[in-house]
Amino acid sequence: MTPIEQAESISSKLKLNRVSLKNFLTTQGILIVFIICLAGFSMFSDRFLSEENIMTVIRQASMIGIIAIGVTVVIIGGNLDLSVGSMLSFATVLVVDLHDKIGPTNAIIVMFAMTLLIGAINGLLIGYMKLNSLIVTLAMLSAIQGITLIYTGGQNVDIANQDATWFAVFGRGFVGGIAVPILMFAVLALCVHFVMRYTSYGRRIFAIGGNPTAAVYSGIRKSRCVFTTYMISAFSVGCAALVLGSRVMGSQNNVGQGYELLVLAGIILGGTSLMGGAGSVWKTVIGVLILGFIQNGLLLLGYPYYTQWLVTWVIIIVAVWLDLANQRKRLFTSHS
Amino acid sequence: MVNVKNISKVFGGIQPIWLFVIAITVFFSFMSEYFLTTGNFMNILVQTSTIGLIALGMTYVMINGNIDLSVGAILALSAALAVDLQSYGLPVALFAAISAGILLGALNGLIVWKTGVNSFIVTLGAMIGIRGLVFIYTKEQSFYASDFAFSDFGISTIASIPTLGVIFLVCCLIMHLVLTKTGHGRNTFAVGGNREAAADAGIRVGRHMLINFMIVGFFAALAGITLATQMGAATPNLGRDYELWTITAVVLGGTKLAGGFGSITGTLGGVLAIGILRNGMNLMQVPAFYVLVILGAILIAVLIIDQKVNRKSGQEVNV
Amino acid sequence: MTAPATNNNQRSVDASIKPVLRLEGITKRFPGVVALNNVSFDVRAGEVHALLGENGAGKSTLMKCLAGKHQAEEGSIVLEGQKVSFSDPMEAKQHGIVLIHQELSLVSDLTVAENIFLGSLPLKWPNRVDWKKLRSDTDKILSRLQCTFRADDLVGDLSIAKKQMVEIARALVFTPKIVVFDEPTASLTDHEKPVLFNVINSLREHGVGIVYISHRMDEIFALSQRITVLRDGEYNGTVDTAQTNEDEVTKLMIGRSLELDHSSKPTEFKENVLEVRNLSVEGVFKDISFNVRNGEIVGMYGLVGAGRSEIAETIFGLRRPSAGEILLEGESVTVKSPHDAVARGIALVPESRKEQGLVLGLNCRDNITLSTLGSVSSLGVMSPKKELEIYEKYQRELKIKTPGWAQKVGNLSGGNQQKIVIGKWLTTHPKLLILDEPTRGIDVGSKAEIHALIKDLAKSGYAVLVISSEMPEVLGVSNRVIAMYSGQITAEFNADTVTEDELVQAITGQHKPASGTPLHAAGV
Structure with missing residues (x-):
């Protein structure tokens, strides 16, 4: 179909030029929203842009941020992970409960081992057995929640002597004046960003998310790569559990409930498409920070914390409209 | 995705979820003498009716090729409205609750229709935002029913069957008939099964999607009201995780996540399976948490069986 | 070559019969390219008119213009003496013009009857499907097509050939005047073809005009009364099937491209x-x-x-x-x-x-190195320099025309895309x-x-x-x-x-x- 194909390519080139401003708005739009938010809040509250406040916001956002980085990798690979909330509950309960029983070091090792085991189960079912990731991780959400409750017998757990353990460093410590959760968030973000952008592994994940068939036809071992994305996601949950357990020095058995959706909200806000093959850690960091600053800004303005949920909704709708043309094109290509 | 059609052929046309329902019914009646009593069955019926009502609407949306994550939040908002507005009279309160559900459903549907964006994203946003609305409206307080007729309704019976159970079963019947017998029902399948072909054939794809989101909004609101009548109250956190339970029930019932296939009978089986498991294990004094694990395991098992049954050897490229 | 073809046309037996449908001077441009240039084509009632041409000659585009999927910039469609234009496939269908696609557009979990009446289910108050009417209407169509499957069978359970019959059955709902078959036998076995041909002949006997697109000469000569050939988006003549032969048609179709360059073929084979x-x-x-x-x-x-x-x-x-x-x-x-x-x-x-x-979302460089990621990275870390070297080498050798390595491959022309795929493999x-x-x-x-x-x-x-x-x-x-x-x-x-x-x-x-x-x- 000679002329048509040429025409298609030419017309898409033309479009590319014409919508470049719009392209800029959609790709950088979220950054603009971010800056407007910051500017808006700082007009109404002097404290908002103070260094102390910014650090507080980032510190609070780092919990969701750490998990969101892992889930971003899964999503770029073309899948979903809804099990991270339950996994967070499980890992936090585990590390807190074992802390007094086998010591902090062993507790951390066991916690990571168990978390990665769950990630491996996800990866096995989705990567190697090629099951639908939405349903598998939904099932895992329920199952892990159950396992956590069975493990604790429905009780909450805590660490007896909170002042005497170095375990406190993860949630409460500072290194060079910066809170450890922020450092963990930053280091994880930089590492995963590097992996996704500058390694062959990252390239493979983008290819699989973009076109799984073409990736396989190019000799990429899709099953293995998908498997590893779930390991990364599980690892990030483990890190978040360290922070959470150490900050609270205890854990309710449903502490991570609903995190999977907050994490997704952050990722979507950042502009990573749920279709796979596109997106970046950088975008996710922005998205999560926006969530954090909205929450904080609204609190400073005297609105209750739940007002941020409404605002998040509105922003998602706006982002969706901005992204409209792009998304529609993608939908059609994925359908045919 | 789950294509129960082929599995059911193996078992002579009976939906596999019903085989499972029968199996666990037999199992629990051996395990507990209280299980196989009329009273207990009425309990199960009432307990499953809340998730069940939402699942009816969710079945439509999922057959249509979409998903709605905002049902739990809509349920909470409607429950709060139904309880709080009773000072203006029960009809006003109920009308407001139902209207809110339908309107929010319409909003979801409209955004999905007009932007073409994945319904998962749209309704995830709505889920968070509507929960925010609930908290803003209730100021984090619980409301208690002032009209005794409201709370009495929740424990009333019709011909010794709990009214809530009757409502659920009647809704099941209606929704089953609408899905199998009406133009809208059949077009819902067509749109979910092959959207482009449906559009080419002149079916108004967007309108059917909008209607289905309104239907699920209506049922989420109705479930909110029935739940509030049982409790005589509405709390701001009502309905959390219900979207996940509902989707689980619908998928267990054999509805395809990708759309184009599913049934109300299957969904009824799905919600009953969850209800019976919970009830039976409760009677056996097994902590409720085990149900969560078993449910997850069953869901994955269903996926695996489905894949094994549907995969033809050698015919497919191994991608 | 056009002149003798026109003569043929005038000599044809039923030249006096007025065409039901006439496409006149259809021109369809896509930005930068003329896909159809001043193409005219007509179909008479009760004839099978074959449309021939190489891949990319414009056959499908012409038919899409006819069936309302594309809108032509110039030219007109005249149906039974009246000028018409269709903004979508549904409108064309209502005028009795039906296109049966190569790719089937069926809903596999609905029944045969529901698929045939997709979008036009008979309804009773209030919105109830009139199953009785649906079944009897479907049975009528199915028996006319001599189908062995029934109205209540699930389409997903049917063989490809039977699915094709469902597509054809769907065309009959609208008492069609023109039915376009786009490579209908591509997925049929030899046992299934005669059934299709019977259907086409019976449609023809009922006065329906058939447009038949196919590459298979034997079918075209067995079925059609006239043959029209397109080449590179242009009309290249119409001949009476009875007065021509395969050679003549092949020449019309291929023309120059039969001059083959055998000289530069490789000659030395080893093990x-x-x-x-x-x-x-x-x-x-x-x-x-x-x-x-x-x-x-x-x-x-x-x-x-x-x-x-x-x-x-x-x-x-x-x-x-x-x-x-x-x-x-x-x-x-x-x-x-x-x-x-x-x-x-x-x-x-x-x-x-x-x-x-x-991977259309990735750029040219990333696609070319996709199969050889190991060689452009050390310890898993990509070397942008090596990557670019490889890209530039193959871009030069294969003469890939791109604005730069960062261009998304989705924006390239088909030829350049294909060179990228070949380049991807040469790297290995x-x-x-x-x-x-x-x-x-x-x-x-x-x-x-x-x-x-x-x-x-x-x-x-x-x-x-x-x-x-x-x-x-x-x-x-x-x-x-x-x-x-x-x-x-x-x-x-x-x-x-x-x-x-x-x-x-x-x-x-x-x-x-x-x-x-x-x-x-x-x-x-």
Whole structure:
């Protein structure tokens, strides 16, 4: 179909030029929203842009941020992970409960081992057995929640002597004046960003998310790569559990409930498409920070914390409209 | 995705979820003498009716090729409205609750229709935002029913069957008939099964999607009201995780996540399976948490069986 | 050539009959390209009018303009003496113009009846489906088509041929005036074809005008009354079927491209790189044996669905053979996966560029290095320098025209996209290069370039297997031609001495009359 194909390519080139401003708005739009938010809040509250406040916001956002980085990798690979909330509950309960029983070091090792085991189960079912990731991780959400409750017998757990353990460093410590959760968030973000952008592994994940068939036809071992994305996601949950357990020095058995959706909200806000093959850690960091600053800004303005949920909704709708043309094109290509 | 059609052929046309329902019914009646009593069955019926009502609407949306994550939040908002507005009279309160559900459903549907964006994203946003609305409206307080007729309704019976159970079963019947017998029902399948072909054939794809989101909004609101009548109250956190339970029930019932296939009978089986498991294990004094694990395991098992049954050897490229 | 064709037209037996449908001076432009230039075409009531042309000649575009999927910029559609224009397929259908697609547009979990009446279910108050009417209407249509399946059968359970019948049945709902068949027999077996032909003849007897698009000469000559040929988006003549022959039509269709450049073909072959012995995949192909040597180009020629791509996929590790063996450089191997195939030096340029060959969201450089990520990275970290070197090398060698390496491949023309896929495989330095339909949907200029490239590659020592359904391509590039018909190799020829007739017979199963039902025996 000679002329048509040429025409298609030419017309898409033309479009590319014409919508470049719009392209800029959609790709950088979220950054603009971010800056407007910051500017808006700082007009109404002097404290908002103070260094102390910014650090507080980032510190609070780092919990969701750490998990969101892992889930971003899964999503770029073309899948979903809804099990991270339950996994967070499980890992936090585990590390807190074992802390007094086998010591902090062993507790951390066991916690990571168990978390990665769950990630491996996800990866096995989705990567190697090629099951639908939405349903598998939904099932895992329920199952892990159950396992956590069975493990604790429905009780909450805590660490007896909170002042005497170095375990406190993860949630409460500072290194060079910066809170450890922020450092963990930053280091994880930089590492995963590097992996996704500058390694062959990252390239493979983008290819699989973009076109799984073409990736396989190019000799990429899709099953293995998908498997590893779930390991990364599980690892990030483990890190978040360290922070959470150490900050609270205890854990309710449903502490991570609903995190999977907050994490997704952050990722979507950042502009990573749920279709796979596109997106970046950088975008996710922005998205999560926006969530954090909205929450904080609204609190400073005297609105209750739940007002941020409404605002998040509105922003998602706006982002969706901005992204409209792009998304529609993608939908059609994925359908045919 | 789950294509129960082929599995059911193996078992002579009976939906596999019903085989499972029968199996666990037999199992629990051996395990507990209280299980196989009329009273207990009425309990199960009432307990499953809340998730069940939402699942009816969710079945439509999922057959249509979409998903709605905002049902739990809509349920909470409607429950709060139904309880709080009773000072203006029960009809006003109920009308407001139902209207809110339908309107929010319409909003979801409209955004999905007009932007073409994945319904998962749209309704995830709505889920968070509507929960925010609930908290803003209730100021984090619980409301208690002032009209005794409201709370009495929740424990009333019709011909010794709990009214809530009757409502659920009647809704099941209606929704089953609408899905199998009406133009809208059949077009819902067509749109979910092959959207482009449906559009080419002149079916108004967007309108059917909008209607289905309104239907699920209506049922989420109705479930909110029935739940509030049982409790005589509405709390701001009502309905959390219900979207996940509902989707689980619908998928267990054999509805395809990708759309184009599913049934109300299957969904009824799905919600009953969850209800019976919970009830039976409760009677056996097994902590409720085990149900969560078993449910997850069953869901994955269903996926695996489905894949094994549907995969033809050698015919497919191994991608 | 146009002049004698018009004469033919005037000499035709029922020239006095006025056409039901007339397309006049249709011009369809896509930005930068004229897809159809001033094309005229007409259909009479009760005739089968065949539309012929090479891939990309504009047949499908013309029919899409007719059926309301595209809107022509110039020209008019005259239906029964009245000028009409359709903004969407539904409107065209309501005017009695139905297009039956190559790709089926059915809903597999609905019944036959529901699919036939998709979008126009008979309804009773309030919105209830009138099943009784639906069934009886469907039964009427099905019995007219002599279908063996029933109104309540699920479409998903039907064979492809039966699904096609459902598509045709759908056309009958609107008491059609014009039915367009776009390659209807591509997926039918020989036993199923006569049923389709009966249907077409019965439609014709009912006064319906049929447009029949196909590549198969035998069908066209058996069915049609007139043949119109398009070439490169232009009208190239209409002839009466009774007064022409295949040679004449082929010339009209192909014209210049039969002048083949045999001279530059590779001539030196060494030892076997690939040898396939009695390879079978149950239900797809069976007992396939052939070999490809160093420096040799072997063409595999056959119709769509003959099992050619599936053989390639099996060699590439995407399918498990049920019998037989694959030998690479004399050694029997089991190719477990594409990854394994790449490691063993096999490369496959797949049939569908956009679905299997490219990741459209990635840029040119990333696509070219996709199969050789190991060599452009050290310890897993990509080396942008090495990557760019590789990209630039192949961009230069293959003459890929792009604004730069960062351009998304989705924005390139078909020819350049295909060069990127070929480039991707050259980076892996394979021993065996399999190209499946290497020039499908590619403009004439790029086509020639890719053909030259394939020959050069073979001369530099690659063993090349080219799968194609275009005869000029197969004859033009390959040394040997393997002909396939319904999952089996029917013959092997020397590409320089074989005649077109021999080839056509081999791929349509004609030289083995026992295996298929001849068209004429089916009452066509």
